[in-house]
Amino acid sequence: MSQHKLILPRRRLLVGGALAGASLALPGALREALAQAPATIGVIYVGPRSDFGYNQAQAQAAAAMKKMSGLKVVEEENVPETAAVQKTMEAMINQDKAGLIFATSFGYFDPHMLKMAEKYPKVRFAHCGGMWTEGKHPKNASSYFGYIDECQYMAGIVAGYTSKSKKLGFIAAKPIPQVLRNINAFTMGARSVDPNITTRVIFTGEWSMPVKEAEAANSLIDQGVDVLTCHVDSPKVVVETAEKRGVFSSGYHASQAALAPKGYLTGAEWDWSTPYTAQIKALQSGAPQPNLLRGGLKEGYVKMSAYGPAVGDPARKKADEVKAAMLKGGFVIFKGALKDNKGNTVIAAGTTIDQFDPALEKMNYLVEGVLGSIPG
């Protein structure tokens, strides 16, 4: 039984059912043509689609999907992580006949998406950021995520070459593993250029708190920081503040180059069209749903913003070298001996941790060279 019958508009269901029976007798080419009946996918965002950040990166992939033939995309933005998102999922299933739903905010996973996946076993659900676990989570649920720390490492290299004060600034939302991994990779990239470089970190405590983000940016610049980057939902305020104060910035989630034509160096961007395409292809062909999709630069899950005008040749050359190594495979960011910023050894000498190792998704330290501490 394919998923397509499910997502046909209701008045075409009868026809579809009759055709499905008849199709067994049809030649292959014709059967294939029938299988191309339009599928509907739903995409749900926690914030505005045009936030220059997290949600925009997802919306860019959704926009790319709209160009696929035989696919209808319905979207809803500003959906909170409450019962509202459950109702939005149900509405997409009941009112739009969606056969696959992308729940793009971390907080949608447990309990909301899991509950809906159990209630609607024939609909597929894909979640960004979570960790689908065999035996624990339903078969029609899945999670996708990217190793964007690879891009942060390269952004760190570019920042390291560009900074004159040797002081970098990182504005972070919450001290959770995904954020710590980015801070560490950015810092390690910069210190691979010059071990005297330090990164000052400020945690705002919220995913979207523009006032605090602006205060943090100004405070870091006042301390002599001349390259700013961040991990908050929308880097807009940080990048704009950096540009206004005449310092460099490195982007996150999506490209913010348009906001800082002078100071934007590069940025770590998602390329969600890769996992989106994988899920949709499986849906359309009736193949089992891929439950755990992970990848980095090589797999096409993340990408770099184009270099800005302020990036010099040595920086480009070095970053491109690392990029080539990452694309070839086998480049390791987290390897021993690695010390945290309290002097403890967190990865023993001789140990390398592969990007796909789930241990990295539990990171709970800041590496040497990061000035700041994990609150709490």
Next chain:
Amino acid sequence: MNTVAAATAPVVSPDPPAAPLGDRLRVLVDALLPAVAALVFTVLLFSAAVALAGFNALEVWGLIVMGGFGDAFAWQNTLQRAAPLILTGLAVALPAQAGRVIIGAEGALVLGGLAAAALGLVLSAHAPPLAVWLLMALAGMLVGGAWIGIVGWLREKREVNETIASLLMSFIAIALFNQMVETVLRDPASLNKPSTKPLADDYLLPAMPGLDVHWGLGLGIVVALITWAVVKLTPLGLALRVAGGNPRTALGVGLPVTWLTIGACAAGGACAGLAGAVEVAAVHGAANASLIAGYGYSGILIAFAARFSPAGVVPVAILVGGIAASGSLLQRRLGLPDASVTVLLGFAFVALIGCETLRNRNLWSKRRG
């Protein structure tokens, strides 16, 4: 705050039993006219805005009605979205009976939810679900009530403006909530989203029988009806309205204005705390940042639009829930931005409050001569 008090406590003069039909009709028209006028203004304004943006206004209104109220699913959708809003609307409407404008229900809600989550975890090892739910609800109400009770106390004993105090207390509550969830009460397994330990599945509050809507709806309606009855039909309610309408008179006749006010604030806080407890028990199963969803702030609009009537909060909350459900459909069908229903709600509330002001100035009556 006297304007609010005036809107809250309509002149206490029940219609004389033998009023002629014409007079009674006029009272009814007087009560309904602002709402009808507001509806007309809203429809006209929003249709114009939609048409200016290049959409077919008729199609948009069709989707609004269909998305919010068109079929059984739409109603479930609407009622689920309305469920937490009834209680947070009451959190504003109850202190308003005593003439106090409280806008910090969000803080009482999150702390109530936190208390319920923490207590639920401890108790679920020792008690059956029903007992745990009751105690969780009680914990939420106590904590929420105490939080806004403090605001009432500050107002009565220290003359601190309750509107500003409640908002600031809300910020403190949210900071406290985050601190607790991210440190002492954090489930070590909640890596990327700090959260308290989840309740066991058996201890999750099921949906209301026959509906796919959580108990916030049922509890909200019951609490709204009880408080309406208390406010309108009991001596306590009369005392409260007198204290809110004219504290000096109330003091003159020996009413305990201070404690009536603090009590009304605490009762409002208890409603918000209960909303938080229900969200934890029925939706999230734990306390985490998703609880800070703005229900407390939506309650302010709902209470104002319901003219602070505890019973009126119910239909207004359902209307707002319905518009939220419609907004969902508008986004998916027409690609309208989420802000479009915010604009609609904005028009509706401005029109309602505007028409209400006109009525209070008796313009409508004069025009009818």
